[in-house]
Each structure stands twice: as structure tokens, then as C-alpha cells.
Amino acid sequence: MSIETGPSASASAAEQEPPEPIVCSCCGKVTAQPRYAIFYEVKSFIVQTTRSAIQGIFCSACAEKKAFRASAITWILGWWGFPWGPIYSIHAIFTNMFGGKQPPDINARLAAHQAWVFAVLGKTDMARAVALDALSITKKIKPDKAYARMKKALGYDVTDEGAEIRAQIEKLLELIGSAGGGNRLKDAWGLFRRPFYVQGVVACVLFGWLGYAIETAPPSLPPRGPKPYVASQESYAPPRPAYVRPANAPNGQPWPTAAAYVNGFPHIHTNGFSKVTVDNSQNDSDVFVKLVSLDGPNGFPVRAFFIPGHASFTLDKVTAGNYDIRYKDLSSGSLSRSEQFSLEEKRTDEGIQFSNMTMTLYKVRNGNMKTYGLAEDEF
Numbered sequence: 049m050s051i052e053t054g055p056s057a058s059a060s061a062a063e064q065e066p067p068e069p070i071v072c073s074c075c076g077k078v079t080a081q082p083r084y085a086i087f088y089e090v091k092s093f094i095v096q097t098t099r100s101a102i103q104g105i106f107c108s109a110c111a112e113k114k115a116f117r118a119s120a121i122t123w124i125l126g127w128w129g130f131p132w133g134p135i136y137s138i139h140a141i142f143t144n145m146f147g148g149k150q151p152p153d154i155n156a157r158l159a160a161h162q163a164w165v166f167a168v169l170g171k172t173d174m175a176r177a178v179a180l181d182a183l184s185i186t187k188k189i190k191p192d193k194a195y196a197r198m199k200k201a202l203g204y205d206v207t208d209e210g211a212e213i214r215a216q217i218e219k220l221l222e223l224i225g226s227a228g229g230g231n232r233l234k235d236a237w238g239l240f241r242r243p244f245y246v247q248g249v250v251a252c253v254l255f256g257w258l259g260y261a262i263e264t265a266p267p268s269l270p271p272r273g274p275k276p277y278v279a280s281q282e283s284y285a286p287p288r289p290a291y292v293r294p295a296n297a298p299n300g301q302p303w304p305t306a307a308a309y310v311n312g313f314p315h316i317h318t319n320g321f322s323k324v325t326v327d328n329s330q331n332d333s334d335v336f337v338k339l340v341s342l343d344g345p346n347g348f349p350v351r352a353f354f355i356p357g358h359a360s361f362t363l364d365k366v367t368a369g370n371y372d373i374r375y376k377d378l379s380s381g382s383l384s385r386s387e388q389f390s391l392e393e394k395r396t397d398e399g400i401q402f403s404n405m406t407m408t409l410y411k412v413r414n415g416n417m418k419t420y421g422l423a424e425d426e427f
């Protein structure tokens with residue numbers, strides 16, 4: 049989760065300053081049903097899969113657009129890496145189709161805040177309807193059992209967050225009284241609405257077409273020559289110069305024993321909030337990785353780190369901006385580069401939103417992999 053919620057509004061603050069309603073982070077409109085939602089966008093690039101979380105507080109119309117965009121990009125670019133491309137893509141497409149991930153604890157607080165704002169502004173009818181909406185969201189809050197058990201074991205009181213928010217909302221409903229009447233909000237986020245059907249139909253059509261294309265595709269063998277001929281089994285390829293795994297990092301420092309930054313390389317762009325995880329857990333080979341900033345006239349490395357095979361490493365406090373990942377497979381010596389990606393950071397009333405990105409590296413077959421325009425001098 050990449051949102052830090054600020055302190056919840058207290059009753060005393062209400063008397064001092066007019067409350068700010070929560071607005072859609074996209075269009076800036078005040079909505080009766082703002083939701084914090086997370087959509088996923090997947091891009092694969094043969095040797096790696098990138099999954100980005102697109103998150104924010106949205107009105108239902110903007111959420112619909114975000115979900116469509118993320119799903120469309122995933123449909124086009126998500127599949128082309130095996131096996132994580134298809135796995136992440138299917139997860140992303142389904143999550144987006146069902147309205148994204150909507151953490152109920154945050155959303156109950158958002159709705160409760162909005163109800164309180166409407167109440168202070170004297171829109172009791174609206175306030176009541178939004179408070180009832182908030183109340184229904186609290187039912188989806190599941191206590192974190194492991195955390196609760198741990199707290200209990202340490203002798204603390206275990207608080208039920210859902211019950212706590214519910215109590216606040218009920219208190220608010222009491223204050224509003226029955227003046228508002230019994231109006232309920234029309235659920236702008238209901239599941240079986242237009243976006244769900246449209247995305248569902250697109251999914252069915254594309255899967256159907258894919259199935260048909262696979263069924264009817266001719267076998268993809270090259271045509272035979274006019275005379276029977278079978279080449280001899282000898283290989284004429286010149287032998288490659290043998291690659292030797294370097295004993296140390298290029299600056300002479302030893303490789304770390306676990307996933308870690310390599311000493312002596314730049315460690316900058318550290319005043320941000322974004323996180324980038326490079327997941328090498330699918331790969332037997334150790335990799336030497338650089339995070340390269342693309343914001344200047346020339347790209348330059350801002351972090352350099354080592355990840356053993358079957359491990360992963362998370363860079364944190366990364367400054368917002370445009371980057372790519374470049375890495376050397378230390379078993380084969382092959383060099384690869386990711387697509388450019390951007391890390392974003394945004395301050396909202398609810399806290400700071402930032403990017404949280406995972407890049408999965410795949411197994412690279414020994415030495416026979418073409419690289420992506422990444423020459424030794426670009427690494």
C-alpha cells in the first residue's frame with residue numbers, strides 16, 4: 049500500500065475552520081462517493097515484466113477511465129514475457145474489471161470524512177446518505193488477524209478498526225438526526241455497471257479471437273526447398289570468446305554476499321518516496337543492476353546493486369522521475385535494459401501518493417540472448 053493517511057478529522061477542528069471536502073485526484077471534483085482505488089498496468093518485454101500500481105482517490109468516472117487505460121495497456125503489452133507476463137496480465141485485467149483494489153478501511157474513512165463535511169455544510173440529506181454508504185463499507189473491513197494475535201500476545205488491547213469507524217459514523221448519524229430522511233445513494237461504484245460489462249465484452253471478444261486464431265493458424269514451418277536436402281550436423285558458427293564471470297564489481301569492490309548496494313557506486317536520488325523492487329527470484333543467475341536516471345541530457349546511474357539468483361531487492365526513497373533498469377547477468381555476461389518508466393509522487397489531503405513498482409527478471413539462457421541495444425559502454 050502506498051498511501052499514508054493523515055490524522056482523521058476531529059470534532060474540535062470542525063469548529064475552527066471550514067472542512068475541506070475530498071476531491072477526485074484526477075478531475076478535482078467533489079464527489080459523494082470518492083474511493084481510493086488501485087489499478088494495475090502490466091508491461092512485458094521478453095526478459096522482464098513490469099507491474100505498476102496506478103492509485104489515487106477517484107470519482108467513479110475517472111476511475112473508469114484509469115481502469116480502461118491500464119487494462120488496454122496490459123492487453124497490448126502485458127503478455128510478452130513468460131510466465132509472469134500472462135499471470136500478472138490476467139490478474140491486472142480482472143482486478144481492473146472489478147473496479148480495482150479498494151482498501152475498505154481507507155474508503156470507509158474517506159466516506160465518513162465526506163459525510164462529516166456535508167453535515168458541517170448543512171447538507172444533511174447528502175450527509176446522511178454518504179454516512180450510510182460509509183457504514184456499508186465498514187462491513188468489508190477484515191481485521192488483520194496475525195497483527196491482532198501479536199498485539200494480544202503482547203498484552204495490548206486489540207481494537208477492531210471496522211467497529212471503531214462504525215462507532216464514529218453512528219455518532220455522526222445521531223448528530224445529523226433523522227432530518228435527512230431515508231435517501232440512499234445510487235451506488236456509482238456498483239460492480240455490474242457499464243465499465244464491468246464493457247471490459248468483460250472486450251475480454252470475451254479478444255479471448256475468442258485468440259482461440260480462433262490459434263485453432264486455425266497454419267503450422268509455422270518454413271517452406272521446404274525444391275530438392276531434398278538435409279544439412280550436415282556440423283556447426284560453422286565461430287566459437288564465441290569465452291565469458292568469464294568477474295570476481296569483483298567493475299570498481300574492484302567485492303560482490304556483496306546477499307542482495308545489496310555495491311560499495312563505491314553513486315547512491316543518489318534518495319529524497320523521494322517511490323519504491324522499485326527488482327525481482328530476480330525466477331532466475332538462477334546473479335545479476336548486477338543499475339537504476340539509471342533519464343531526466344538529464346544523458347542517462348546516469350543513481351544506484352548500483354547486486355542481486356543473487358533467486359532473490360530480490362527493493363530500492364526505496366527513490367526521487368520521482370524517469371528511469372530505466374540496466375543489468376548484467378553475471379553467469380552469461382549478457383546485458384539487458386528495461387523500457388523507460390516513470391516514478392510519480394503527489395501530495396494530497398490524505399497524504400503522499402507515490403509509485404511502487406516491481407520488475408521481474410526472467411531466466412536468461414546461457415549466452416545466446418540478444419540484448420536490447422545495450423552496448424557495454426551504456427551499462
Ligand SMILES: [Zn+2]
Nearest residue numbers: 072075107110
Ligand atoms: Zn474525477
